[in-house]
Amino acid sequence: MTAEAGQDRHDDDPAPQPAVRTASLVKVFRKQRAVDGIDLTVPRGSVFGFLGPNGSGKTTTIRMLLGLSSATSGTIELLGRPMPAALHDVLPRVGALVEGPAFYPYLSGRANLQRFDAADPTSDPRTRRDRVATALERVGLTHAADKKAHAYSLGMKQRLGLANALLAPRDLLVLDEPTNGLDPQGTREVRNLIRSLADDGTTVFVSSHLLAEIEQVCTHAAVMRSGRLVAQGSLDELRATGGRTVTVRTPDVGAAGAVLARLGLAPRRDAGVDTLVADLPADVEPEAVTAALVRADVRVRGLSVGGGTLEDLFVALTGEGFDVAA
Structure with a gap:
């Protein structure tokens, strides 16, 4: 050397x-x-x-x-x-x-x-x-x-x-x-x-x-x-650049939307009548969303987080599918 x-x-x-x-x-x-x-x-x-x-x-x-x-x-x-x-x-x-x-x-x-x-x-x-x-x-x-x-x-x-x-x-x-x-x-x-x-x-x-x-x-x-x-x-x-979304299924769509808005999210209706979707900023954790909904007595049928993976980032950047199987 x-x-x-x-x-x-x-x-x-x-x-x-x-x-x-x-x-x-x-x-x-x-x-x-x-x-x-x-x-x-x-x-x-x-x-x-x-x-x-x-x-x-x-x-x-x-x-x-x-x-x-x-x-x-x-x-x-x-x-x-x-x-x-x-x-x-x-x-x-x-x-x-x-x-x-x-x-x-x-x-x-x-x-x-x-x-x-x-x-x-x-x-x-x-x-x-x-x-x-x-x-x-x-x-x-x-x-x-x-x-x-x-x-x-x-x-x-x-x-x-x-x-x-x-x-x-x-x-x-x-x-x-x-x-x-x-x-x-x-x-x-x-x-x-x-x-x-x-x-x-x-x-x-x-x-x-x-x-x-x-x-x-x-x-x-x-x-x-x-x-x-x-x-x-x-x-x-x-x-983080791939972006995350939170999906909430609830019969209390109006109340849930108000909770998400108070957290700084921008909820939008998904295909289902009981479903809201919002982009999830890096400084807001899914657990905080769940806790806020519970405190507001919103009945939650389901909550899921999407995005935030390399696959999501790859598709967002290239518009192509990718082999994710090991």
């Missing part, structure tokens, strides 16, 4: 430099702007979800971040260093799994990892065997370490790709659809692995179309649409 790389943060700095930062990043393929001027900021130490439908520019962005594809214009910083100028200094500190792993099919999983580790000029051959064994154990592949890679299932290949990314300590881990092909148990193990890496101080950047996974494991997220970044921030911030 260079002296400059080791000086990313000083004790008197108000905050560490972002793990990833782009400014006006553009990628043009012929006449198509696959990535259209995005300003992405990934906080150091976060688990960052990178969301968007197929064709939104997620993988193209990741390839530019890692120096696998050149940007048409704009700037990129990884771990506080400019890319691709500092590529050889930065990439040893970055692990990645992009567009599905590729292996030598007739070598075992263990032999594949040993070969990949040997290709790293910074790796110590004296500790290679132990590093490979540790990486295999972390992704749950010790039992299949000596099985030929061509006999691995898709989920096992994903695990082996993760093991390859973890052969050395990483400051940043970039994962493109890391749970692709995994069964529910494997998905849970990868989720726990990501959490443990974050607890150890690694910044984890996860591109995914599974909102349930992102909501369970990520601290921050960004949403891409048609090559543009349409939202980014902490999960709490994003949920």
Whole structure:
């Protein structure tokens, strides 16, 4: 690590430099702007979800971040260093799994990892065997370490790709659809692995179309649409921008409307004659609505809160459906 790389943060700095930062990043393929001027900021130490439908520019962005594809214009910083100028200094500190792993099919999983580790000029051959064994154990592949890679299932290949990314300590881990092909148990193990890496101080950047996974494991997220970044921030911030609504079913519609109005809400009739709906500001909790209705002797048949999820935000920003199943 260079002296400059080791000086990313000083004790008197108000905050560490972002793990990833782009400014006006553009990628043009012929006449198509696959990535259209995005300003992405990934906080150091976060688990960052990178969301968007197929064709939104997620993988193209990741390839530019890692120096696998050149940007048409704009700037990129990884771990506080400019890319691709500092590529050889930065990439040893970055692990990645992009567009599905590729292996030598007739070598075992263990032999594949040993070969990949040997290709790293910074790796110590004296500790290679132990590093490979540790990486295999972390992704749950010790039992299949000596099985030929061509006999691995898709989920096992994903695990082996993760093991390859973890052969050395990483400051940043970039994962493109890391749970692709995994069964529910494997998905849970990868989720726990990501959490443990974050607890150890690694910044984890996860591109995914599974909102349930992102909501369970990520601290921050960004949403891409048609090559543009349409939202980014902490999960709490994003949920708040998605907006919440409260729906009240009651035979006392008039009285309920008056209560909601006193709370600063703007109730409106829904399709049902006994139903009111109102937008719920961030500073008004559903429990306060319930308590106010009870104090006013309003008979409540049902009260529910909608919105405030990544799915709601995604639909509001893009107008598209999204796969929310894990």
